[in-house]
Amino acid sequence: MRFGTYYFLQAPPGSSHEEVIHREFAQILLSEELGYDSVWLTEYHFIEF
Secondary structure, eight states: OOOEEEEOOOOOTTOOHHHHHHHHHHHHHHHHHTTOOEEEEOSOTTOOO
8 A cells, every 4th residue: 555645835924935835845845754645735725715
């Protein structure tokens, strides 16, 4: 069985795009270190939900 992670790249109010990218990229690198097999990203980049 393989496991992956899924990222929305959400932008909390007051966050810059740069902050969002750095935060999510750090999590993606951590998931690789932890042995996850894949990373999935949404197409809704930087939208406030």
